[in-house]
Amino acid sequence: MGARNTDVSFGWVTRALHWAMALGVLAMLGFGSYIARMEVGMSNIWMFGVHKSIGIVLFALLALRIVWHFVSPVLESLPSGVAWKDRAAAWVHRAFYVLLIVVPLSGWIGSGATGLDVLLFNRVTLPPLAPVSETWEEAAFAVHFVATKLLALCVVLHIAGAVMRKDGTLGRMVRGV
Amino acid sequence: MKIILATFCLWVAAAVSVWAMPLSYALDAGESRVGFEVPFGPDQITGTMPVRSADIALDFAQPSNSRISVVLDVGNAQANFPFATQALRGPRVLDAAAFPDITFVSNSIEVQRDAPSKARLGGDITIRGVTRPIVLDVELFRPAGRAPGERELLFVRLEGAVSRAAFGATGWDDLVGDEVSLDLMLRIDLEE
Numbered sequence: 001m002g003a004r005n006t007d008v009s010f011g012w013v014t015r016a017l018h019w020a021m022a023l024g025v026l027a028m029l030g031f032g033s034y035i036a037r038m039e040v041g042m043s044n045i046w047m048f049g050v051h052k053s054i055g056i057v058l059f060a061l062l063a064l065r066i067v068w069h070f071v072s073p074v075l076e077s078l079p080s081g082v083a084w085k086d087r088a089a090a091w092v093h094r095a096f097y098v099l100l101i102v103v104p105l106s107g108w109i110g111s112g113a114t115g116l117d118v119l120l121f122n123r124v125t126l127p128p129l130a131p132v133s134e135t136w137e138e139a140a141f142a143v144h145f146v147a148t149k150l151l152a153l154c155v156v157l158h159i160a161g162a163v164m165r166k167d168g169t170l171g172r173m174v175r176g177v
Numbered sequence: 178m179k180i181i182l183a184t185f186c187l188w189v190a191a192a193v194s195v196w197a198m199p200l201s202y203a204l205d206a207g208e209s210r211v212g213f214e215v216p217f218g219p220d221q222i223t224g225t226m227p228v229r230s231a232d233i234a235l236d237f238a239q240p241s242n243s244r245i246s247v248v249l250d251v252g253n254a255q256a257n258f259p260f261a262t263q264a265l266r267g268p269r270v271l272d273a274a275a276f277p278d279i280t281f282v283s284n285s286i287e288v289q290r291d292a293p294s295k296a297r298l299g300g301d302i303t304i305r306g307v308t309r310p311i312v313l314d315v316e317l318f319r320p321a322g323r324a325p326g327e328r329e330l331l332f333v334r335l336e337g338a339v340s341r342a343a344f345g346a347t348g349w350d351d352l353v354g355d356e357v358s359l360d361l362m363l364r365i366d367l368e369e
Contacts, residue, residue: 115263
């Protein structure tokens with residue numbers, strides 16, 4: 001199986017990006033919910049840095065994925081035979097792309113607006129995307145909160161659709177064909 | 178600093194002093210420090226802040242004539258982890274760019290009858306441009322081994338607490354407590 005997609009199969013690059021992001025998004029939804037509820041102290045404040053770093057990595061993977069789709073266009077979805085299901089699947093896919101931009105971007109904007117550095121794995125300081133401002137911070141984190149809930153909804157719908165369909169859609173993303 | 182400090186009953190000794198005027202002292206900034214501590218969840222954020230300057234005059238005959246004023250260097254404050262240092266200096270807490278100094282100016286002193294080396298020092302503290310009254314516990318020490326009555330080299334310890342909210346330094350108040358404990362140890366040398 002090659003790197004590129006063909007008319008009938010997903011190449012390994014598309015599948016690797018899909019599953020790496022799937023794993024990352026699922027982990028981050030759980031991790032983000034955990035750190036939002038925990039009592040913050042010296043022993044766990046490092047978790048925010050890890051959360052931000054993984055978020056930035058997922059953002060970079062999304063950019064790579066979009067570029068890759070231009071290099072090697074994805075296959076057409078298999079028709080389910082039910083029009084509303086096909087439309088729902090298409091909208092969930094579109095929503096994924098929008099939310100996978102909005103979620104990390106809003107987190108980055110909100111973090112920068114606190115006045116604290118946004119560090120990538122404690123090594124690289126990323127530029128702030130907003131002025132230091134409580135208004136920016138609150139607005140960005142409100143967007144982050146809502147967008148993550150919508151992303152979780154999309155994940156549920158996407159997994160449900162993939163599992164319930166018996167037309168080889170899931171197998172195509174696992175094995176390529 | 179490996180000096181063993183012993184309590185020095187300066188205020189009492191002064192009662193028989195031949196000196197009638199306040200004695201001026203110069204700050205040894207390198208040997209002086211300001212520690213602070215503030216609750217952070219189940220832990221404490223601790224840190225230090227350099228002393229930029231101090232004006233200290235002690236009148237051992239008339240303690241009420243003594244004066245202590247201290248200027249702290251906010252821009253070089255350090256906390257015990259990097260994010261806390263950045264937050265501390267940033268605009269939501271001390272805003273070092275706009276307010277580079279914290280100042281304290283005494284205006285009253287009340288020596289404790291039962292502990293003559295200790296006193297209650299009243300004054301005004303200015304943080305973020307906001308001035309509020311504060312009362313600090315002050316104690317004088319001399320280094321161990323110095324002769325009683327010797328006043329050339331002294332240590333002044335000042336302890337107290339401030340409310341962050343009272344000065345508008347409210348950043349991250351959902352994570353970090355309001356009351357900040359202060360503990361200043363100043364080394365001072367008698368000026369010629």
